[in-house]
Amino acid sequence: MISMVWKKSIGSNISFVKKAFNWMRLFVTNIKKRLLPLLFLLSFTAVLLFQSFSLPSIAQLPPQNRQEIRGVWLSSNDLNVFRSGAKVQSAMLKLQELNFNTVYPVVWNDGYTKYPSAVLQKKGIPFFFRGAEGQDVFADIIAQARSQGLLAIPWFEFGFMVPLTSELASAHPNWLTQKRDGTQTSISAAGEVAWLNPFHPEVQSFITELITEIMTKYNPDGIQFDDHMSLPVDFGYDKYTINLYTQETGNPPPSNPQAQAWIKWRADKITAFMVDLYQSVKAIKPNAIVSVSPNYYDFAYKFHLQDWLNWVRLGIVDELVMQVYRDDLNSFSSKITRPEVLESQQSIPVGIGIMAGLRGRLVTIAQVQSQVQAAQQRGLGVAFFYYESLWDIAPEPAPQRQSVYAALFPTSRRRDVSQITPRQPTFRTVSLPLFTRPSALTRARGYFLELSSAGGAPRRILLDTGSSGLRVPREFLGNTPIRRTGQTIRETLSDGTILEGELVYAPIRFGLIPTTEPVPIQIVTSRQCTAQRPNCSAKSGTPFSGIIGVNYFEKSLPYNPLRKLPGNLSNGFIITGNSNSNSNSNLTLGLTSENQAGFKMAAWTKQPAINGVEGDRWDSRLGGVCVTIALNATKIPCNARMIVDTATINGSIEVKSAATIGKLKAGVLGTANTLRLAINSVFDYSLTPGNRDGFNRWSLSISPQLQFPVFVNTGIGFLDRFDLLFDPVNGRQGFRPRSQST
The missing domain is CATH 2.40.70.10 (Acid Proteases)
Incomplete structure (x- = not known):
């Protein structure tokens, strides 16, 4: 959670609007009674201007996004509170009295869970975090929070981070990644730590099992991932990742860990896992809040491969709490007004993580107050790190600090999770790379688009503008359930190749973008040539790479699967090809006025609709x-x-x-x-x-x-x-x- 260093002193930041109100109060003191009607008009106008200036986006947000975040993290520093059932009850009552509405209790750190986990028990990892009365502390926090009307969102604090000496790291050394020089650890706020490899399927399966267990066992209001659901940019030079990158790109990872393509490849892999994790959470509880609490975007992406803005745009984040741990108010304000924060506010509740204090570094209530007010003036919620430093570990007496919180949150703002629904991506347009070979090791040429079907591994499939529908070998499908039709279909390609196989329905994903619903797919089990063209591609012996037909001249099922992309991404596409290069070709999904510039158009002829195909043909x-x-x-x-x-x-x-x-x-x-x-x-x-x-x-x-x-x-x-x-x-x-x- 804590990854920034506090260096600057507290500054002042009196806004233009506050100056205007101070002037207005002085004016009221000296105004004559006969001008009171004019004063009322001026005051009313000023109020409207203040609302417009300070809260530019709130009026445009759907109801669920107006739910102001007033949260606090319950960290490992709060152990003396956690272990006592009476103290937990008292803490939740006090938070409710001060009009807080969300708690984020830690559920995973130091390689251990804060609840008795069957997943860890199977791996022989002990559990020792019990309450003073032998109670399940985590279950107690959730129950006591709910009794006071507070949301309880477990905080998956350590993410991929584990101590090198933990049982988990010792039992699974192949799960750890490393730097180019072989170093396995980095220095963090938690000390010297190792990192689980976020690209390794066994690591992904382990994290997914833990999250599934938490959601199933405790039915919490959501789950929160923070800045450790990432990987420091220097890591990724383990054997598994090197082989995976080489297999997919044809080259080993660059020696410079900050090479842009290498950063993007790793960041996209983490994002793809987060897409799957989001879907796993929603499958258990559709109205669960998937919350992320990262550092500001430039730092998160460049130094920790955490592309959280892309997560927001993909619709896999229901709440953002950005950590901004600064002493200086000007530095604090500059981070909370960044474009990515404003963009996120348009679609989800956004809060700012504020440092309330540490045992060795106390924070004044004046600093806390100024930062909360700066966030509130911009329509942002807040969350404090951590509970005990709200008023127990502080330079001022607890009653004084509590009175400030009461003034900052004068009315109740309860949150309603029933309004939380799975979101669609907010992209107007997105560009996906096209490859000139189906894999780095093959010689076949064409334009290949990477996609995955039924939760399978991403595969490069031939992009075909001359046909319609997705046609893949059976081995391309993953383990996600498919709907079988029992219908065998036959397709003859322009080169004389006949494809036969069953029509099924399954979800697919283009890069990181999932379709809105399962689409029809031909599972090809037979290939042969027509008598007229005996030398078709089926005769060559080249393995079938799959075909994605993106033409809208559908004759029957399956149809062009691009029809089922979310929102604006389904309204058309652009192919930028370059058969001389493997790096300058792309498929742009979603037509906008900007990306259509320079095109000259030729009209198609409209055809009668066919059954099972939505949209014009x-x-x-x-x-x-x-x-x-x-x-x-x-x-x-x-x-x-x-x-x-x-x-x-x-x-x-x-x-x-x-x-x-x-x-x-x-x-x-x-x-x-x-x-x-x-x-x-x-x-x-x-x-x-x-x-x-x-x-x-x-x-x-x-x-x-x-x-x-x-x-x-x-x-x-x-x-x-x-x-x-x-x-x-x-x-x-x-x-x-x-x-x-x-």
Whole structure:
């Protein structure tokens, strides 16, 4: 909890608004009675201005977010209170009398739980934290808090932090991570500590079991994670993490622990675990408060890999209590007015962690008062570290300090957890990386998007703008329950590959973004080639990486799973490709006015709705495409249909009649056959067919059964030149020029 150092002295911070009110009081003293109506008007106006100035966001928040946090941590420093049932009862009564509304009793630190844990008992770890009367202290705190109308939210204090000498660390040395030089410990406010590896599945399972046990056994009002649900930036150089990073990226971790990509990779892994942990809590108690109490964001992310702002945006945080332990009021105020605090206030209750005192460092009630008032003026709640320093361990007498708290909280503000519901992500848009290979060790090329299905491990799956629906091998599924339909479906791909398998429904997650509900998935159990195309991808022997079809021209189930993304993220997407690089390609989810800038649009044709597919269905085979091929005796008119298909490496042109191509013969186009594709005022694309890493090969074929006179599939080479936008709301596709290199 305590990770900051107090250096500066207490300063003063008289706001403009307070000066205005002081001036107003002086004015009232000298005003003549005949001006009282004017004075009333001025006063009323000033009150309105004060409310607007000090509380800019409160009026915009939903009811649950107006619940002001007035909390206190019950830490290990408060042991003499915890162990006595009478003292616990007296403490909860006093907090209720002073209009506090939340307590955060410590439940996990030093490698031990503060309650008798079956999870730890199985690991042979002893339990010795019993009350003076032999009672379950933790159960007693929850019961006494509730009897006084206080929320009881267990504080999972140590997170991934454990003493190196603890039974847990000794029993599971493979669970610990380390620095690059092999050092296993760091210095914290709790002394010298080791860190459980947050990327190790056994560690994640252990933490999840503890949280599940707490929620099930005690039915608390929520759970709180603080700044130790993280990892110091210097750690992550253990064997397991090095192998995982190398497997996923193709390179070992950089020697500089603060390299941006290395920070992001580790932070995202912790975030992914927090998404799972949030879902585990909500599965047990949907209205539980998942609370986080981190340091301010820049410090938390850069030095502890804790991307808590992303957690808020992902909707996996119901309450934020940001620790700001400062003596200087100006320094304190600068932290609580940061943009990430203001953004969080728009969606969840936000409080500020305030230092009430330590045994060796007493804090005056004047400092506490000024910081609480600074937070309140900005619509923020507060939580104090820790209970005994509220008034027992303090420079002033207890009655004096209690009278100040009574003045700070003059009325009751009880909190209603019944209004807490699982939240949706608040992102307007988010960008996910695209990879040019399904894994770092394979040679196949394309654009691959990382996702997980049914709680399985993240996998890179081929992004296909030419088809619809998610199709994966059975081994890609995790252990999350799926809904089976018993229906076998068959899909024929453009290269002649036939996919067969059962249609099921399961939840999926794109990076860190879960779908709002389970989506249809084809579990592919059979692949074969059509008779017309015997050399399809099924014949090559290459393992099937899975396909995610993101086209909105659905013919049947399964449909494009992007339809089931939350909020604005489901309204369309942008592909920024670069087949020459594995680092500059991405999928942007969610269209905004900003990210649509520079695109020129071509309209799709609306299609009849089909059963089981929500939203509009579009024929994304664009019409009115002009095609020119050098050395072609007959000019192809501007009546071609075209699709940009990211699942195809090579481009192709199919014609219904041989007369359309004159003296040209079917087959692979050569360098003399300069090719040009264009839609008037939308895009103009030309290239010389060749074989640059397989991306410039173009073939010409005659297909009498073709629906259109000319059909063009550009392949993924097109994305070297253009960003691609899909807008299913307005039925259009956008093109934005990127690079002129081939």
